[in-house]
Amino acid sequence: ERACKQWQKEMPEFRDRLLPMILLGRLNEASQVMSRDYLAPAYADIGLKIGEFDVLATLVRTGPPYKLTPTELYRTTMMSSGGMTARLDKLEKAGYVERCPHPEDRRALTVCLTEKGLDLIKQMMPNYIDTQHQAVSGLSGKEQETLSRLLQKLLRSASDPLAGR
Template identity: 40%
Template structure:
């Protein structure tokens, strides 16, 4: 069974047989999958009044455990975004009452971001729907293939230096 990327590879093989176009097979499919994931997540999160960046922040705070607090720097590292991007996300979430930002009691110069009860409820309501969306996206693969794919993607990301290796 072929796909659109197979057709592209066949065309390049015909037109430029001197080039190894096999990287297009991987990158082209990752790009297509990225779009499918983006569209599915956008639809899921919108049902809960969220978007992917907001969900990421709320999820990071929720995973931190009680009292559901992180610094903006910790959130920035978790989300792998710039300080400007995290500030915009926090501004939007604070306006919605899903987080608060206050000076740290331990260090008055530092700011701590806290998940509010409303933020926790929003995240807890969206999470099962999000997981079901991800399950649906992966239904074409048996569990063993999912595990293999997850391992291959992990190895690629670590090799690219984009993901800190866990101790």
Template identity: 40%
Template sequence: MTAEANPEPDDAIDVILTQWRRERPDLDLSAMGFLGRLSLLTRAVETQVDDMLASHGLGRGEFDVLAALRRSGPPYTQIPSELSAALMMSRAGMTSRLDRLESAGLLQRNLDPADRRSFRVTLTDQGRAIIDATLTDHAATLNRLISGLAPEDVATMTRILRTMLDTVT
């Protein structure tokens, strides 16, 4: 590999693909480069988001719960099953997230007058303040992460990702 002024130099994934070509020339690697980079990028994005959230005292799980309540609009109330379904996680996991957030004073569990098996989970004023501040920072962080991309590339990616999500799910 002695290319001069190669516009796309080898990255970590290229190195791995070269190894596979040598060791397993029978494999069709056409998807591996794409999906490997997808995975690496998601990991990098999540790391940066997690750092930003940590500066607001939140973990990603907690942030997701507060954001789901916030975007549902006033009175910022959902029941635990709705939240676990919206965030694609187990109800047991939601129980412990809610425990943490309630201990931190960011939300309340009140009795559900319509269903005595359930609760009404509501943002406190403090929770509302924290999620609103964090969201401002969050949007800025995400925008910074894509700032190196041409706007048409963002549009293209969005279109393709939408297609893939449709077929994969």
């Protein structure tokens, strides 16, 4: 609110065009608050960072045999390939994943979830889901559904400008 009022005062010619700025600012702030106040502490309890948990959770949700290539992982988790390599190194050192030969390409590797990694995620899921419920508890179930639909529409239109029309 404060930033909007400041912009309106400083540049009144944009007074009626600030809604997207406000919306994007709130989306960014909400993401930071949810990560900082809810998700990061939950991951820290098990010695992981958010991105590391995301890698393990992505492998689990793909189902048996819990294997993906590093490229599939970084595309699915929206990380850079360099960031993915660092995360995989840490997760491998902790015994949660291992790099396995690719079944069809001798030059490539797959990331395989270990039993230890699978057990960790299965044990963590109830707390993870409870934490997410706490994070959005300020909205009713109907409001959560509406916001989710609207954000999905926004994301589609951002990645394909023709989709929003």
